[in-house]
Amino acid sequence: MPLPVKFGDDLAPMCGTTPETVNENDGRIFSHKLPPWERVNCSGRIEKIERETMTVTRENIAQTPDLPDALSDVLTSIRFIGGNMEAYSSDLSAMTVFDSAERSLLIVRSGSVLLHCDAFGQQPAKLERGDVALLASGSAFAVSYPPLSPEAGTSKAKPAFGDCVWLRGTFHIDERLSYRLLACLPKVIILRQITDGAMDWLETASRFALQEIETREPGGAIMISRIVELLLIRVLRLWAQEPDARASWLSGASDPAISRALSAMHAQPARAWTVSELARAAGMSRSVFAGRFATLVGEPPLRYLIGLRLDKAAEMLQRTTRRISEVAEAAGYNSEAAFSRAFKLRYGTSPSQWRRQ
Helix, strand or coil, X not given: CCCCCXXXXXXXXXXXXXXXEECCCCCCEEECCCCCCEEXXXXXXXXXXXXXXXXXXXXXXXXCCCCCCHHHHHHHHCCCEEEEEEEEECCCCCCEEECCCCEEEEEEEECEEEEEEHHHCCCCEEEECCCEEEECCCCCEEEECCCCCCCCCCCCCCCCCXXXXXXXXXXXXXXXXXXXXXXXXXXXXXXXXXCCHHHHHHHHHHHHHXXXXXXXXXXXXXXXXXXXXXXXXXXXXXXXXXXXXXXXXXXXXXXXXXXXXXXXXXXXXXXXXXXXXXXXXXXXXXXXXXXXXXXXXXXXXXXXXXXXXHHHHHHHHHHCCCCHHXXXXXXXXXXXXXXXXXXXXXXXCCHHHXXXX
């Protein structure tokens, strides 16, 4: 027998749901009852009532121009800055050794080279015209030219131009805050034959960089720095779409639907997101969204949200003088103690110690 209802009745006992959400006190995932989104109107009909926390939809996310995407947000947080770029030409008697900790991007403009690094063991990787290599870990590496004679010595190559030309650009990131980016990248990324089709601009960008290196005109250093940034962002995008790319937020950011959910979380990390809300932002059903998110990103949506909150907190601790209790609240935690426990679990140190380091 139907229950009698009248205008203004709260339908919570009849239509309560149990979506998954984040426990703000300790960061764990649990289920709880949410208030209803329906009530009886003056005509005796049930009408939909959208709560403030349910206003994010696929449509308004797509139409919000200033909503940050995950990749832009991460690169901004870690203060990603392009550095210098130099051009090198073949010298069959020498091996160019880079033993510094600078993170590097290599582009082969013509000919072919051999890339030597620990990731390949004793066998170097051959890079040919149009190939790009990203060494984001900052490990030492060397470049030689085939055929490599056993007697070849090592020396620092001087920037020059010849039949075999390759470019090396450097970039800088905040070492302490780079966890989210570096954790999803292998030591070396190699993209083959990035020269034609939709990738023509990579050829164009490297050509502009080479021109700036040769002419050394005023403002050239800034132009080269920006070109390195553009090239790196494009390489990250392309690698994330490769079949052998590991599951990570970067792979998820390349998926049109999942990227909308990631953008929503990065825009409001402290918000008490539910999986259902994020699924609506992605324009998918809850079950399909949860499965696809875990497959592409490598962890469930709300587990990703917990890590994102803590990464944002680490950034605030390093760059602001806000009290730890305020940082905890900004990160979505009602308890400073719970925040400290979750922070130490992720970073291996307490918030106060992190700030002093």
